[in-house]
Amino acid sequence: MSLKFTYGKITFLLICFFTSSLAIANNQQLKSESSEIKGKVFEGKFNKPLEFATVSIYSLKDSVLVKGTITNKKGEFSIKRLNPNDYFLKVEHLGFLSYYSKEFTLSDSEKKVLPTSINLKLDTKSISEVTVEANREFSRVELGKTVYNVSKSPVADGGTINEVLNTIPKVSVNADGEIQFRRSSNVKILIDGKMTGLLGVDPSEVLNSMPASDVDRVEVISTTSARYDATGAGGIINIIMKKNRAKGFSGNVGASVGTNDKKSGNLSANLRTGSVNFFGSYNYKDDWAGRDYNVDRTIYTNNSHLLENADVDFGNRYHIGKLGMDFLIDQNNTFTVSASYRDILQNWNGTYDYTRRNLLSSAMPTMDFRTSAVDMALESWIYKASYIHKFAKKGETLSVDFAYTDNASDNEGKYFEYQDNWNNLTDAYGDFYKLDRKESVAQVDYVLPVGKKGKFETGYMYRNNEIDYEDQFDLSTAFNYEENIHGLYAMYSGGAGKFGYELGLRAEYSDIKTNLNYEDDYFDLFPSVHLSYQISDKKQFQLAYSRMIYRPNSKMLNPFQNLRDPENQKRGTQDISAYYNHNVEMSMSFDRKKASYKTTLYVNYFKDLINQYRFIEEGTNRSIVKYGNYDSKFFSSLEFEASTKLNKWWSLSGYVAGIYEEFKPSSEFNFDSRDMWEVEGKITSIMNFKKWFKFQASFRYQSEILVPQGKYQNLYYVDLGMSRRVLKGKGSISFTANDIFNTFRFKIHTADPTFYNKVIQYRETQVAKLSFRYYLGKRYGIMRAKPKKSGMRHYENDI
Template sequence: MNLKRNFRNGLLPVFLFFLIPGMQSYAQDNPKTLTNSSLKGFVIESGEQKPLEYATVSIYSLPDSVLVKGTITNRKGEFELIGLMSSSYFYKLEYLGFESYSSEPVLLKENENLFLSNPLILHANTQNLSEVEVNGNRDFSRVELDKTVYNVSKSPVSDGGTINEVLATIPKLNVTASGGIELRGSSDVKILIDGKLSGLLGMSPGDVLSNMPAADVDRVEVITSPSAKYDASGSAGIVNIIMKKERAKGFNGNVSATIGTINKHSGRTALSFRTGKLNFSGSYSYQNDWSGRDYSVMRFTEIEDNIEMLNVNADIDFGNRSHISQVGMDYLINEKNTFSLSLTNRNVKQNSNGDYKYSRNLATSSASPNETLRESAVDIDLDSWVYNASFIHMFAKKGQELSIDASYTNNDAENYGNYIESGSMTNDFYDSDREEAIVQLDYKQPIGESASIETGYLFRTNEINYKEPIDISTAFNYKESIQGLYFLFGGKNDHFGYQLGLRSEYSDINTNENYKEDYLDFFPSIHLSYQLSDNKQLLLTYSKMIYRPDSRMVNPFQNLQDPENQRLGTKDLGAYYTHMPELTFVYKRDKITYTTNLYYLYKDNIINQFRWVKDDVAIVTFENLGSKHYAGIDFNMETKLNEWWSVNSYLSGIYQKFTSSSEVSFPTNDDFGFFAKLTSIMRIPKWFTFQSTFRYETEMPVAQGSYDPCFHADFAFGKRIMKGKASLSLYIYDVLNSNKFNVNTSGDRFKQRMKYKFENRVANFTFRYYFGKKYNVLKSKTHSNGVQHSEKDI
């Protein structure tokens, strides 16, 4: 197995680096300390007396002014600091754009639960950005009951990179060279933007996010065990990308321009005008990139008593041009009712021009290989419109609210392919229309002082039509409809937090190719947390999810780009289910936070890509293969070495086992691998911010083979200039030119090795200019729905 080899290659010292400090820190803690007092309160802003969400609350001991612990306010501006010793303290409130507040001394007695009945008021800092430089920074990550939140807005990658590039800096995530997003090594992950999928429809998430600037991202939520509130579709978890919400009154905005290596350039502007009652926003971005995407294939196929050797070398130029426009309006009808509208248009044109060289010969033949040349030109034109409307009603009772969200998406994509081989030309064309409508209702009802119930309803319909005007026999239609109901009950009792949920979903899928499936399922979720002491927390979670076949998996037709390596859908796929228990331990010290996760995923009747050879042609289809066992342990250490340098180190050990079904037979394949990531951020005062990310992944198994080990490093530099009105950033992807993607597969009568080589060592330089005044107002609400099926290609 690879376990011994990986340890010999130097991972054992890394493993001990994570494990030993945590054991030492645990041993140093005093379990006899009594920490049974607490402090509660709520924070509002002075202007409109609105609650402030995400305000930082820190409490310090007296007389030494040592930081004891901290937290942030919730949507209602409430905070709670628990597990405090009986002693004297003072607390401090901080929020971007507001003047900080420090309290008078507070004396907590043993077993005292002090509640500050009067609201704590923060006053807006009305100074212009050119006159003030904000140096405060939120912690990079925090663990909550049902998710881990990563604050990425201050990263230099965020200022000049794309969303895909900032996701690559998050410990549990990996972004492949082709733009695919993985969570703990699995690509079966659901991607949401502000809790919604509507902005990602019609394209793969990697294509969409690689065209969106990371400067718009506030934070990223990684949900490894989703609650019943979320759409149950998925398999590995959820990545929810929370966009920045402009809170400043008046006219504000920014413009930016980026240039990069090998003919890459982009530009963007974002504007907002807010009166507090009626607020408008808009943005426009343009991107034009060219890059190389080459690959090679070496395949050995048994033919009677001989072996045929096939070599394929492809040299591909890939162009991507996009225009993305968005306008939105918020109308605060009164302090209890808010109505919002938005419209987004995305126009993307992609060109893929490739030269393919095929070389065939028999192992026992001394003759020269038979060579074939093929030219391919594929153009894709996609136009997408997304319409969103939402309404929020706040009842008289504090915390009681009703929200309604509705969205409609229309995507039209045209694919033109022209191919020249041996002097003859062939072509293909298809036009796909995709429409989706989503309606979601959510209601929340507080119970007592520390508990609440939530319930809601979701309706989603998704229809895709592939039209082929030349040959009507290849027309393909796909329709999916889902209805869901959920119920959540959660709260907190002293050191114990809980959230129990149940979701029911009915789904119906059918195509014009005699495929019809419907499912009625129930999905429980359990989230429990226990505060062991002031700096130790234990969490236990469980959830169940479903993975339904999508249109790509059941579409039996294909284009002709590479006839030696074809991809086809399968008509008789069934859904599969995933069970996801997880145990988490969080230990915080003065400058170090340790997080350990022990998790297990069981998937039965999994849908997976499966390669086989027919008439000397490799064909990849989607099949229900059998079962998959996926177990792992994560070690994450977030360290603040000093005021200007922080390091986040992550190590994950993963065991995977694939077993075949009676319909699709292949040898059982299992192995153990490691995934490690190190992110360092240096904020050098009056100079610049430097971020470096290093990632290493050992050989990982797939059903029919394995992926090769890979390693790469990314650098980013950022600096504010012009008294804070502008910024410069430089992002360098794959500094060592080492990031490659190789996959080895084998099956009945064949062995194959495929090497992918994407353009590496890419550099982008960005200038961004900010204008306007900053003043905080109401923050909008987000909701959850939607799913994206994805899987690493073989």
């Protein structure tokens, strides 16, 4: 264990000590808080009790918020543990005018009961505004991000989070199943603004197991602010989950069946009892999918030619469970703990046939055949703990988060080779390697409101990442990697008139060590600037800049690869270094009554970019794909995005982008600079026939796109989705059909002066799925944060 990780342990112990001290201080304070006030809130016109009304108590002296609560089904509320003082009440409910009580005094240990109920009056103006907001289109623009309201999508009823992400403009899934934003896989995925939710795992695999019905909205952040970890050169996708604040038991259970023996199930539940909320979930998946491909390769140096057909089935079976608890210590302090377990088994079963010939020879081609069976078994535990403290000043908060994950996987392959025909077995062998990965994160964030519109934020993060690879047959090839990162940030945001701003600076120190005499440590500064100008109520201009870093991940470093197809291998590179990029984004957004538009100019410059490259291994004619640091990449796009509501039941959203990009390799590579103009777009139509069902159709097109040694051919596909509420709204049935015309084909051409290689990948994308979901107990009582022109982060950590 390195000295740096010892520092991390000390840091975490200090955080725990600080957290405990705060809790003890609060408990000492509770001893003198013995007063209480009770009352009832009714709807004025029909004199019916109002549930979920927000009741807040303020100090009369300085109007500082002291505590708050919400009413129950009977409209009753109770605020306990109050100091003797002079107060006033504020009562709020969506669609009603706010109520302010007269001043009153609580003496020591007084149990005050309001003699009459509080009656709220209907706010007709507010109702009309809420109606407009509820029917707003697919997206809205805030400072530094675009928010997509995906919860109403038919795909959200029965699909996975991966599937609903694929409906968002500029977000897609590549040939390897990775989530991409603006075609970059180097994107950070967050859940509720935190990286701890997907710590140490492949986000695309985990999100493909989580039901989209639990997602409220998705925030897409192109130019990252300093509050976030600087890793994630392509941007951030922040998934905001629904919050269940209703007391009692609630949850949902779902199941899906799909074509070609695909099945999955999931269960989630909440039990809220006063100050404690217990939650848990379980996800199961068992499916097979085709991963077939063809290869056409010519090697100019020896005039050899290869035709290959690969018939590959990929099996993916897993069990994922999670248990946790929220504890509301009091109105100002919340503590959360959870533990997750994953048991994953993946199988790659394939048959391969190779036809080889010499272009200058008249001899008959030779035939080789091969079967492979590769198994990967993964077990992992993820532990998380968080603490939130609200100060007396409204909006002032302190949060502490810690997460630790331990992943261990065994990878085993068995191979059989045949010459000329399937009856002539020539060789049989296998391979086996182990991968262990441990990662921990500790983070402290503090927010302080300043004046009427200002906000100061600061925080510290420590992250440790250890990866160990070990070949059981050759221990001399073992590879160990350890990465320690310390980050500190400060931000200030505010506004003056129509002008809004957010300025930040993040400092990070990185220390990397391996057992192969490769070490690196560096200190970096990452500034971020977000500016906005409200030209009118319907028109806004934004300008943003950020500097980011991307460090090599385990897939890029892994020196061991199963030899399921020796002619097409991927290998990690252990001496690649991190790269940096600069993001600049300028946008103009327009908001109309039934439509919204956004035009964006985006520029991204990468220095020392990590990217794949292909070469022919000398003496074997085998194609090897590795990772290396290029000189630079320039990416720019002009984008137009729009959403409109054609009528009460039909809405459209979509975007189109014109792109220019250029790759410049370093001198060590055997190919030249390349550039290309490209076009891509997506359009989604949602029809809501209220008495029948919701229907969604999505179309995506992508022209030829550039890769350093060649290009991807153009592609297009159409996805459909339908959903219907049943059982008086307690259940839903949904049907999805992806790639209905079976046109989603990845065709990539790569070359250098020594070879030409063409690969066509036939991933099984034409999939139909039927899903059912049943809601248990109370449905979600979602409290949405109001959109803020200043673009501040939503805080949804309270239970």
